[in-house]
Amino acid sequence: MFRNGMPRYEILSGDAMATLDGGWRRLVSEIGVEFGNERALELFRQAGQKVEDDVVRFDPDFLLEQVAKAPRSFDIQARNPANTVHIGDDAMAFGAVYGPPFVREGEVRRDASMADFENFTKLSQSFSVLDSAGGIICEPENTPLDSRHLDMTFALQTLTDKIYMGNVVSGVNAADTIAMTEILFGGRETIEKTPATISLINCNSPLRWDERMLESQIAYSEANQAVVITPFILMGAMSPVTIPAALTQQIAEALTGIALSQLIRPGCPVVFGSFLSNIDMQSGSPCFGTPESAVGLLCTGQIARHFGLPVRSGGGMTSSQTTDAQAGYESLMTLMPTFLAGINWVMHSAGWLEGGLVAGYEKFVVDCQLLEMLQQEFTPLEIDEASLAFDAHDEVRHGGHFLGAAHTMERFRTCFYRPFLNSSDNYDRWMRNGAKDTSARAGDVARKKLDEYEPPPLDDAIRQELSEYVTRRRRELGD
Amino acid sequence: MFRNGMPRYEILSGDAMATLDGGWRRLVSEIGVEFGNERALELFRQAGQKVEDDVVRFDPDFLLEQVAKAPRSFDIQARNPANTVHIGDDAMAFGAVYGPPFVREGEVRRDASMADFENFTKLSQSFSVLDSAGGIICEPENTPLDSRHLDMTFALQTLTDKIYMGNVVSGVNAADTIAMTEILFGGRETIEKTPATISLINCNSPLRWDERMLESQIAYSEANQAVVITPFILMGAMSPVTIPAALTQQIAEALTGIALSQLIRPGCPVVFGSFLSNIDMQSGSPCFGTPESAVGLLCTGQIARHFGLPVRSGGGMTSSQTTDAQAGYESLMTLMPTFLAGINWVMHSAGWLEGGLVAGYEKFVVDCQLLEMLQQEFTPLEIDEASLAFDAHDEVRHGGHFLGAAHTMERFRTCFYRPFLNSSDNYDRWMRNGAKDTSARAGDVARKKLDEYEPPPLDDAIRQELSEYVTRRRRELGD
Numbered sequence: 001m002f003r004n005g006m007p008r009y010e011i012l013s014g015d016a017m018a019t020l021d022g023g024w025r026r027l028v029s030e031i032g033v034e035f036g037n038e039r040a041l042e043l044f045r046q047a048g049q050k051v052e053d054d055v056v057r058f059d060p061d062f063l064l065e066q067v068a069k070a071p072r073s074f075d076i077q078a079r080n081p082a083n084t085v086h087i088g089d090d091a092m093a094f095g096a097v098y099g100p101p102f103v104r105e106g107e108v109r110r111d112a113s114m115a116d117f118e119n120f121t122k123l124s125q126s127f128s129v130l131d132s133a134g135g136i137i138c139e140p141e142n143t144p145l146d147s148r149h150l151d152m153t154f155a156l157q158t159l160t161d162k163i164y165m166g167n168v169v170s171g172v173n174a175a176d177t178i179a180m181t182e183i184l185f186g187g188r189e190t191i192e193k194t195p196a197t198i199s200l201i202n203c204n205s206p207l208r209w210d211e212r213m214l215e216s217q218i219a220y221s222e223a224n225q226a227v228v229i230t231p232f233i234l235m236g237a238m239s240p241v242t243i244p245a246a247l248t249q250q251i252a253e254a255l256t257g258i259a260l261s262q263l264i265r266p267g268c269p270v271v272f273g274s275f276l277s278n279i280d281m282q283s284g285s286p287c288f289g290t291p292e293s294a295v296g297l298l299c300t301g302q303i304a305r306h307f308g309l310p311v312r313s314g315g316g317m318t319s320s321q322t323t324d325a326q327a328g329y330e331s332l333m334t335l336m337p338t339f340l341a342g343i344n345w346v347m348h349s350a351g352w353l354e355g356g357l358v359a360g361y362e363k364f365v366v367d368c369q370l371l372e373m374l375q376q377e378f379t380p381l382e383i384d385e386a387s388l389a390f391d392a393h394d395e396v397r398h399g400g401h402f403l404g405a406a407h408t409m410e411r412f413r414t415c416f417y418r419p420f421l422n423s424s425d426n427y428d429r430w431m432r433n434g435a436k437d438t439s440a441r442a443g444d445v446a447r448k449k450l451d452e453y454e455p456p457p458l459d460d461a462i463r464q465e466l467s468e469y470v471t472r473r474r475r476e477l478g479d
Numbered sequence: 480m481f482r483n484g485m486p487r488y489e490i491l492s493g494d495a496m497a498t499l500d501g502g503w504r505r506l507v508s509e510i511g512v513e514f515g516n517e518r519a520l521e522l523f524r525q526a527g528q529k530v531e532d533d534v535v536r537f538d539p540d541f542l543l544e545q546v547a548k549a550p551r552s553f554d555i556q557a558r559n560p561a562n563t564v565h566i567g568d569d570a571m572a573f574g575a576v577y578g579p580p581f582v583r584e585g586e587v588r589r590d591a592s593m594a595d596f597e598n599f600t601k602l603s604q605s606f607s608v609l610d611s612a613g614g615i616i617c618e619p620e621n622t623p624l625d626s627r628h629l630d631m632t633f634a635l636q637t638l639t640d641k642i643y644m645g646n647v648v649s650g651v652n653a654a655d656t657i658a659m660t661e662i663l664f665g666g667r668e669t670i671e672k673t674p675a676t677i678s679l680i681n682c683n684s685p686l687r688w689d690e691r692m693l694e695s696q697i698a699y700s701e702a703n704q705a706v707v708i709t710p711f712i713l714m715g716a717m718s719p720v721t722i723p724a725a726l727t728q729q730i731a732e733a734l735t736g737i738a739l740s741q742l743i744r745p746g747c748p749v750v751f752g753s754f755l756s757n758i759d760m761q762s763g764s765p766c767f768g769t770p771e772s773a774v775g776l777l778c779t780g781q782i783a784r785h786f787g788l789p790v791r792s793g794g795g796m797t798s799s800q801t802t803d804a805q806a807g808y809e810s811l812m813t814l815m816p817t818f819l820a821g822i823n824w825v826m827h828s829a830g831w832l833e834g835g836l837v838a839g840y841e842k843f844v845v846d847c848q849l850l851e852m853l854q855q856e857f858t859p860l861e862i863d864e865a866s867l868a869f870d871a872h873d874e875v876r877h878g879g880h881f882l883g884a885a886h887t888m889e890r891f892r893t894c895f896y897r898p899f900l901n902s903s904d905n906y907d908r909w910m911r912n913g914a915k916d917t918s919a920r921a922g923d924v925a926r927k928k929l930d931e932y933e934p935p936p937l938d939d940a941i942r943q944e945l946s947e948y949v950t951r952r953r954r955e956l957g958d
Contacts, residue, residue: 020862206878244861244867245866248867321914325806327804332808376770377774387722393685398685412720416769422805426764
């Protein structure tokens with residue numbers, strides 16, 4: 001997997017960090033955080049925190065004590081051990097878009113189906129730059145709501161041999177995910193030893209954790225499965241309009257959620273999550289790839305490191321409706337800071353369009369291209385005497401060219417990263433090849449990848465057991 | 480003008496810098512650099528450097544002594560003093576694309592004309608994010624070659640009141656530019672006191688400075704006009720295929736060119752230039768927005784600061800044929816490192832398409848959008864107690880929204896940067912508005928800006944004098 005050996009780009013001074021530190025401490029102790037779950041409230045009460053109705057007011061140092069129990073980094077095992085992922089340190093893992101109800105393929109925008117879900121899962125398997133298909137890569141709107149999580153989990157388990165995310169719609173769904181994971185990995189003990197799922201727990205920002213998310217969080221943390229505790233902030237709507245206010249709120253929400261996991265099972269794997277952008281204050285629309293979101297992202301990486309926690313943020317996010325120039329630059333406007341900040345778990349890495357409402361086939365391919373370029377860019381240069389190629393200069397001298405130099409001939413196949421999507425064809429050649437823009441070429445790549453897809457091998461008995469579990473549970477859920 | 484108050488992203492260790500330092504010293508002393516101009520050779524000979532035929536072998540410390548005479552920063556005056564530009568320190572100045580023989584407007588790609596040149600000059604005047612139209616914003620192919628520089632300079636002087644670049648096709652053209660600049664600014668003395676042009680002197684890399692460029696450089700440096708001494712390197716063709724080798728070559732070329740300017744007129748303004756990307760080793764095509772070019776750019780900023788020189792690099796560069804996703808992300812793949820590296824003079828900031836062969840109307844607008852977003856992003860956050868908006872949290876509390884909060888109402892007009900091109904419209908609204916992609920919207924913006932363009936005021940007598948100069952010189956040049 002990718003390790004980011006380049007320096008972190010940190011923009012918060014010591015004074016700024018101290019001001020933010022004062023800010024979250026005041027928020028958690030004076031305003032407090034609401035938890036819509038009795039067990040959570042009881043755990044905090046027992047731990048000596050002030051609980052009134054659903055609101056918990058915290059001793060900030062108690063939160064830090066809990067947070068200190070969390071591991072700085074951990075592994076998520078994949079059924080193919082080569083695809084096991086490290087979360088934390090200088091590792092960066094990439095998962096596809098999560099949550100869109102719609103898909104876009106060329107000029108067509110339509111409801112997502114289970115066939116789309118399977119296609120995107122196959123694409124995630126095919127692109128080596130991705131570590132995971134994620135979880136709800138799109139909402140398969142043609143499957144029954146109550147049992148959909150079974151179909152999605154089955155697809156993620158069988159069509160890929162990479163890590164996958166757990167369903168969080170309810171505690172029941174979480175339990176199903178865990179049960180199916182036990183089947184795939186050979187029992188509870190092995191997945192408690194090394195977590196095999198990572199799940200997204202979103203805050204109902206500002207400062208409220210909802211019942212169903214908490215049920216899922218509790219189920220996963222009890223099973224030692226990783227949870228990504230994520231303040232969900234579109235500044236102007238779910239937080240004040242200033243970035244520092246959003247950052248302090250984000251810390252307050254993340255640390256309180258993480259503290260809960262550590263009370264449930266000390267030492268269980270957690271990630272400091274961030275979903276941070278802003279709305280357009282005229283229209284109320286969410287905006288992505290904004291300067292404010294990029295600045296927030298850079299700060300978030302630094303803040304999570306300050307607390308000794310792995311961090312989730314970033315991705316290839318855009319408001320654009322199609323895979324056009326805006327989609328390209330807004331996505332990179334988030335992905336570049338994602339690398340600069342050394343984000344460990346990058347959701348929404350591929351396929352995101354239209355503010356997350358749409359999973360795009362062409363966009364998926366574009367984002368994989370961007371990830372490859374950035375992984376190359378964030379691989380440290382080796383600078384030593386040999387790299388200076390003095391002999392090549394001695395051979396070519398003044399005003400010549402290096403195309404045929406011995407140094408070039410030895411290295412020309414691998415010396416530069418070669419993109420699979422970008423065109424540097426001259427105009428005549430590009431015209432002869434159909435004058436296809438990037439989106440059209442990306443569509444071609446997606447179709448070819450799907451044609452060439454081969455499922456990773458899976459033991460028949462395990463597949464059978466998973467299939468039987470899905471059938472039985474679907475019946476029990478009345479679908 | 481824009482000041483980049485964010486930290487520099489530096490990726491070269493002390494050891495790496497020392498290795499590069501050894502590299503350029505060996506290049507200039509053992510291989511040497513070729514100068515196709517007798518006066519240059521004579522100046523170096525007089526200064527005690529080893530000259531054999533056209534090749535000068537340098538004492539590296541002599542070069543550093545010359546470089547130390549150059550100013551760390553300087554101003555370029557504009558005829559509207561509000562548009563005077565600072566080159567160096569944390570200032571970043573942006574000029575439009577330079578050199579394309581073709582233009583693209585929508586689906587049409589055609590030879591550039593003088594009308595296009597004027598249009599792009601007007602657009603450069605209209606977008607406040609640009610500090611300059613640059614110089615050869617496109618090659619007006621419908622004007623006579625020998626006198627074209629007069630028409631271009633006249634357009635730059637009259638259609639904008641921003642700084643402009645000098646023509647460098649020959650010493651004659653440079654002299655014409657200087658003469659016209661004397662007319663516009665009221666005499667030689669005022670432009671010698673504060674330079675009023677900045678000109679691009681390209682190396683015929685590797686390690687050769689050509690006659691006509693040197694004639695121009697000498698003319699400009701004698702007149703105390705700024706020159707941007709620029710190694711022109713597509714790695715694999717004009718340099719070895721390794722980035723460190725390209726960097727040492729770049730240092731050798733830049734420092735020797737700069738030393739020449741300092742011998743001509745000690746203390747004259749110079750810029751450490753860089754044009755650094757790579758070719759596709761299969762096709763030989765130049766590639767832009769590559770990981771290698773981004774890494775080279777980050778290193779270049781750090782290297783120029785190491786020598787105490789202002790630095791030119793970066794821009795919105797792409798190989799893409801149209802203003803599509805690739806154009807968006809490749810341009811940002813160069814522009815983002817441009818800001819991270821704190822580049823002082825950013826050529827090719829707007830309009831570049833197809834590897835620099837095409838100036839694109841839509842692309843011009845897209846790039847101005849990117850520059851605005853990046854300027855916002857690279858403006859330091861203010862983090863103080865007030866920015867934490869505790870009162871807003873106290874008002875909204877848990878699970879509410881901040882849309883109507885007092886803190887929001889006070890700030891909603893200015894709290895977030897508002898893009899002029901990006902769409903965050905919901906799907907229905909976007910469809911109702913014609914389902915225009917970014918390129919189509921950018922074309923609308925360009926046409927509107929041209930419709931609304933108003934020329935900046937200019938004294939009639941000066942305009943008359945410039946016009947007469949052009950007419951007389953055109954006649955003398957036989958056109």
